[in-house]
Amino acid sequence: MLVFSWSLVALLLVSSSLAEEDVATMEEDMSRELSVGELLERANRDRNPDLDEPILIEGDIAIKSEADRNADPCTSRNCLWRKWTNGKVYIPYYIANHYSSREISIITRGLESFSSMSCIHFRPYQNGDNEWLSIESRDGCYSYVGRQGGAQTVSLSRQGCLYHSTVQHELLHALGFNHEQTRSDRDSYISVQWENIIDGMAYNFNKIATLNQGTPYDYNSVMQYERYAFSKNGRATMVPIPNSNVSFGQATQMSKNDIDRLNRLYQC
Numbered sequence: 001m002l003v004f005s006w007s008l009v010a011l012l013l014v015s016s017s018l019a020e021e022d023v024a025t026m027e028e029d030m031s032r033e034l035s036v037g038e039l040l041e042r043a044n045r046d047r048n049p050d051l052d053e054p055i056l057i058e059g060d061i062a063i064k065s066e067a068d069r070n071a072d073p074c075t076s077r078n079c080l081w082r083k084w085t086n087g088k089v090y091i092p093y094y095i096a097n098h099y100s101s102r103e104i105s106i107i108t109r110g111l112e113s114f115s116s117m118s119c120i121h122f123r124p125y126q127n128g129d130n131e132w133l134s135i136e137s138r139d140g141c142y143s144y145v146g147r148q149g150g151a152q153t154v155s156l157s158r159q160g161c162l163y164h165s166t167v168q169h170e171l172l173h174a175l176g177f178n179h180e181q182t183r184s185d186r187d188s189y190i191s192v193q194w195e196n197i198i199d200g201m202a203y204n205f206n207k208i209a210t211l212n213q214g215t216p217y218d219y220n221s222v223m224q225y226e227r228y229a230f231s232k233n234g235r236a237t238m239v240p241i242p243n244s245n246v247s248f249g250q251a252t253q254m255s256k257n258d259i260d261r262l263n264r265l266y267q268c
């Protein structure tokens with residue numbers, strides 16, 4: 001709290017001379033403690049998407065058509081990125097030119113974090129690439145699940161999506177992963193409080209055949225939403241069991257299980 005107060009004082013004192021980027025830096029500092037789920041919820045709360053933007057499910061998962069709403073878009077088809085004979089998975093990316101250098105460095109740090117922990121190597125788009133991630137600031141934070149073919153948008157809005165946790169979260173979607181709370185075994189770990197979910201949003205808690213790779217349910221996964229996700233009344237929509245007081249959904253970066261799961265899926 002003390003830190004926050006000093007940040008606020010500093011912001012007030014120098015606000016008149018601050019460039020836009022400095023303000024963004026301070027906003028990030030103040031949000032450092034927010035979990036990935038809270039950041040995504042905040043960024044995607046009042047979306048007003050352009051007509052060419054995809055339908056989103058589960059808050060931040062893009063789908064190509066209504067028909068994909070109930071299918072698991074990754075396990076029902078080949079969604080993995082190709083592995084090269086040297087054992088590495090090279091995934092081309094293109095970063096739109098509307099980001100500041102500070103924003104690009106957050107995105108790049110997220111992209112590069114994968115190569116130190118797995119065989120996944122994101123690399124800049126080159127002429128002749130057939131499939132790549134197009135990282136753009138659209139309306140909100142979102143990604144498709146798994147490889148789509150051609151250019152696939154990963155939206156990291158300049159308004160609220162440029163954090164290490166949100167970058168890693170959206171990249172894990174693009175690599176084929178879904179949300180922790182939709183795992184088929186989640187009822188053993190999370191009790192969904194259906195009566196507290198916003199009307200029409202219950203489908204966000206449908207269980208699906210996620211790519212668990214033998215790893216345990218992980219409350220600290222960067223893919224786990226927090227206790228009040230999609231709440232219509234401020235009450236919890238998810239309660240951990242058997243101990244309802246256990247902290248969950250507070251990740252600010254990939255967990256050990258997230259990394260293990262990735263390495264097993266791609267056989268790194």
Ligand SMILES: [Zn+2]
Nearest residue numbers: 060061169173
């Ligand atoms: Zn997500």
